[in-house]
Amino acid sequence: MNDPGTTGAGGTAEGxxxxxGxxxxxxxxxxxxxxLTNALVGQKIAIASDKPQTTRxxxxxxxxxxDGQLILIDTPGLHKPRTLLGERLNDLVRDTWSEVDVIAVCLPANQRIGPGDSYLVxxxxxxxxxxxxxxIATKTDLVSGERLREHLLKIQSLEAELGITWAHIFPVSALTGDAVEALGDVLLGMLPQGPMYYPDDEFTDEPEEQLVxxxxxxxxxEGVRDELPHSIAVIVEEMSMRADRPEDRPLLDxxxxxxxxxxxxxxxxxxHKGERLRDVGTAARHQISHLLGVPVHLDLKVKVMKDWQRDPKYLNRLGF
Known part of the structure; x- marks a missing residue:
């Protein structure tokens, strides 16, 4: 992985x-x-949804x-691309694979291992x-002990079927926190000796605008039709503290x-009558305020960019 350029920042903890890594x-x-990323970091840095292709x-x-610094990479899910956006997301995944120390395959315990999982491995x-x-057998809180044992055995069988070797097979529940800390210990122990890449008070290198x-x-x-999520992107046009506010009453516009x-x-x-947009604004404003620790005024608009997922010009403009 490329060195972010902050080796040794934040102290001299390295020994x-x-x-x-x-x-x-x-x-x-x-x-x-x-x-799982959010649970390990202890902060919400990656959005979660029951819709596929949420992470972009x-x-x-x-x-x-x-004793070390563990840097987690949460990539988009590998999928059969139907658009230029999908192709670029898959390229992003494969480029990331070639640069990391450890790849952790998440295999949810409440789903049977299928062709998609086998293809990925x-x-x-x-x-x-x-x-x-x-x-990593995720979502263990959703299954019985018997079902989890079957799942772990199936994961182990992939070694012979696909010619790979698991360094560990680890069951975890990010929702309940079960075994999350132990997983962090295991992952850190697999990393090489190395420097502190980031200051020890940082929890992500995502720009605030991207997090917002x-x-x-x-x-x-949340709550939109099944076909809509893939068609939504968000641009933060402007973000700044409102001028002329007293110090004890800041406001982020x-x-x-x-x-x-x-x-x-x-x-x-x-x-209907803007109700959905108001609900989105209220939910997002609360989350942003919690993340950044400051009251927020959020002004939301909706733009149409026809077939943006297939248009290189729009994809470049939107940062893909």
């Missing part, structure tokens, strides 16, 4: 036993990668401890430089646009 979470869409950016979560098996592989945009997109994803592909989708996002 001969200090470990650091990069771990990439992969898996089918909705395998629990984002929720590589998100770095940073866990700093006296097979892709890992064919990497020219294969990082250490770990299997993702929280808005998470809010709009955020002006953002939700981008859809068709006029009919714009109507869905706005809702």
């Amino acid at each position: 001969k036993d200090y470990r650091s 990069f771990v990439c979470f992969v898996g089918r869409p909705n395998a629990g990668k984002s929720t 950016h590589v998100v770095r979560g940073i866990i700093s401890r006296p 097979e892709q890992l098996a064919h990497l020219r430089r294969r990082p250490t592989l770990v299997a 945009a993702e929280l808005i997109r998470e809010a709009v994803l 955020i002006y953002a646009s939700m981008v859809v592909e068709r006029d009919s989708q714009k109507g869905i996002v706005i809702g």
